[in-house]
Amino acid sequence: MDRIHYESLVIYLKKTILFMAALCCAALCFGAVAADNAATSGTTVLSQDSGKNVSLMKMTLFRSIDEFGIYGLGVGEAVKFTAPKSDWKLKSVEILAWSGFNNSTQSFPADKNFLLEIRDKDLNVLYKFADAQNNYFLSPTAPVYGTIEIPALIISGDFYVIFYDRGSAYVVMENGNGTGNSYLFSNGLMDPAERIIGTTNETVKVNWMIKAVGN
Amino acid sequence: MVLIMAALCLAALTLGGMAAAADAQATQNQLINSYTGNLTEKQLAPVDMVSLFGRIGFFVAEAVKFKAPKAGWKLNQVQLIGWDGYNGTAATVPQERIIALEVRDKNLNLLYKFADSQLPYSNYARNATEMYPLTIEIPSIPVSDDFYVCFYDRGAVSIACEKLNQTSENSFLYIEAGNELVPSNLIIADNQTLPVNWIMTLSGN
Numbered sequence: 001m002d003r004i005h006y007e008s009l010v011i012y013l014k015k016t017i018l019f020m021a022a023l024c025c026a027a028l029c030f031g032a033v034a035a036d037n038a039a040t041s042g043t044t045v046l047s048q049d050s051g052k053n054v055s056l057m058k059m060t061l062f063r064s065i066d067e068f069g070i071y072g073l074g075v076g077e078a079v080k081f082t083a084p085k086s087d088w089k090l091k092s093v094e095i096l097a098w099s100g101f102n103n104s105t106q107s108f109p110a111d112k113n114f115l116l117e118i119r120d121k122d123l124n125v126l127y128k129f130a131d132a133q134n135n136y137f138l139s140p141t142a143p144v145y146g147t148i149e150i151p152a153l154i155i156s157g158d159f160y161v162i163f164y165d166r167g168s169a170y171v172v173m174e175n176g177n178g179t180g181n182s183y184l185f186s187n188g189l190m191d192p193a194e195r196i197i198g199t200t201n202e203t204v205k206v207n208w209m210i211k212a213v214g215n
Numbered sequence: 216m217v218l219i220m221a222a223l224c225l226a227a228l229t230l231g232g233m234a235a236a237a238d239a240q241a242t243q244n245q246l247i248n249s250y251t252g253n254l255t256e257k258q259l260a261p262v263d264m265v266s267l268f269g270r271i272g273f274f275v276a277e278a279v280k281f282k283a284p285k286a287g288w289k290l291n292q293v294q295l296i297g298w299d300g301y302n303g304t305a306a307t308v309p310q311e312r313i314i315a316l317e318v319r320d321k322n323l324n325l326l327y328k329f330a331d332s333q334l335p336y337s338n339y340a341r342n343a344t345e346m347y348p349l350t351i352e353i354p355s356i357p358v359s360d361d362f363y364v365c366f367y368d369r370g371a372v373s374i375a376c377e378k379l380n381q382t383s384e385n386s387f388l389y390i391e392a393g394n395e396l397v398p399s400n401l402i403i404a405d406n407q408t409l410p411v412n413w414i415m416t417l418s419g420n
Contacts, residue, residue: 091325108270111313131330132313135273135369151325 043091043215046081049207050177057177059209061098061143061170064184071186076117076162077171077193078185079210086156089214090118091149093161096172096209098143099133108134112168116148121158123188127151133168143172145211152214160185161212171208178205244291249279249385249415250377257377259414261298261346264388265370267401276317276365277374277413278389278396283362289355290318292418293364296375297349299337309339312371316351321361323394329353333371346375355419363396364415365389376411386412 050057064072083090093116101108111132118127127150136146162185165171173182175195182193182205193206250257264272277295293316299309315330329351334340338347349372368374376386376399386399400408 111311113313129328129330131315132369135313135315135367138270138273140270149325149328151327 043213044084044088045094046084046212046214047210048079048081048179048181049174049209050179052177058175059172060175060206062173063165063167063170065165065167073166074164074186076115076164076185077173077208077210078160078162078183078190079208079212080158080160080181080183080190081212082158083155083214087154088156089152090155090159090212091152091215092213093118093148093150093163094145094211094213095136095148095163096143096145097133097137097163097165097169098139098172099137099169101134101138101140103140106140108138109168112166114166114168115164116150117160117162117164118150118153118155119160119162120155121160123160123190126155126159127153133165137169143170145209147213155214159212160190161210163208163210171210174207174209176204176206178207180205182206182208244418244420245284245288247281247284247417247419249281250412254414257414259296259346259375259377260411261373262376262401262411263368263370263373265368266373273367273369274391276315276367276389276391277376277399277415278363278365278387279413279415280361280363280385280387281358281417283358283360286359287357288359288419290353290358290362290364290417290419291355292350292352293366294348294350294416294418295366296346296414297333297337297368297372298346298375299333299339299372301337301339301344303344309334309337309371312369314369314371315367316353317363317365317367317389318353318356318358319363319365319389320358321363323363323396326358326362327353327356337372346373349374358419363387363389364417366413366415367391375414377414379410379412382410383412 064075068075099109111134113130114133115130117125119125183190184193194203195206196203264275268275301307301309311332311334313330314333318327319325336349341347382398382400387396388399389396400410403409
């Protein structure tokens with residue numbers, strides 16, 4: 001089973017920890033705004049994070065290629081959801097991520113593709129869509145909930161939202177308080193998304209900050 | 216007996232041929248233009264959203280409202296006229312970027328979405344140095360009543376438009392963030408606006 005190794009994340013975090021604090025704070029604001037909008041429009045927003053106040057969450061940026069190298073191109077951050085009713089219509093997916101826009105130089109990274117998949121409980125593909133990251137996660141200050149709208153997809157029971165970042169964007173994960181619904185998907189297999197804490201060698205589950213929106 | 220068999224075969228072939236011809240006629244594609252008149256007589260100008268709006272232009276699409284000729288009409292191809300900046304010199308060979316296309320119903324609900332590199336579609340790949348037809352084939356999408364085709368150039372391709380004297384009734388700018396249409400009146404110098412019509416042709420049956 002592949003695991004998210006703490007040590008490699010620490011190296012990254014040392015470089016970015018101050019920046020991260022600001023990023024996460026701003027991202028939470030964006031997230032709160034997005035959730036409010038959805039609630040007022042009568043849609044249902046499903047999330048599988050801890051449900052804690054986002055300002056209290058410990059969050060880290062993650063890219064699969066940083067963890068798995070070239071093989072990371074085929075690794076997706078996956079979250080299992082349950083449709084709130086039969087024939088529920090999934091209409092969009094919100095992912096907290098960041099394309100790496102440099103606000104000081106006002107430059108944004110070259111277009112790179114990500115891939116989104118919706119799969120049913122048996123992992124059959126229901127929908128597949130690829131696009132460039134800058135069109136969803138081009139925030140000048142912080143990770144942002146990028147909304148990927150999809151044609152209404154009728155779903156019943158459990159389903160998976162899988163985001164293959166392909167190195168195009170940093171996906172935000174909630175460290176700890178894992179609900180057991182976040183996975184890494186590769187080669188048809190769902191492995192629990194976990195990380196190993198270096199100091200204690202403890203394995204903790206993480207949550208991808210991914211939401212499913214529909215009605 | 217042989218003659219009867221031959222006659223039967225001939226009849227079957229004739230009937231088959233007629234049926235095939237009828238099918239072909241039934242599925243013959245119909246073209247719908249966003250404009251009237253002859254394109255060759257129009258003065259077209261290339262416009263891209265990122266040049267107009269900066270970073271926000273990534274989330275703004277050239278949108279055209281069409282009316283389906285009949286209920287359940289199947290849209291299967293969208294053609295615009297675009298220019299990726301290539302003028303024949305090595306310096307203008309375009310970098311790969313991603314464009315996107317959406318089909319939305321009259322209430323702006325998303326019916327279909329597609330994103331791809333601009334290169335297979337734009338003029339560079341055809342060794343053309345000027346505006347060139349940019350054709351995107353899509354799976355048949357049934358549409359009824361009014362519907363919208365939205366194209367996100369994202370700065371990768373400039374899209375041809377014609378200048379109008381008054382606000383277009385069927386060309387818009389689609390703002391993704393607010394799921395909103397605004398008139399396709401481009402802001403030019405001195406706070407003046409220029410109404411334009413996006414050049415788009417649909418094919419379906």
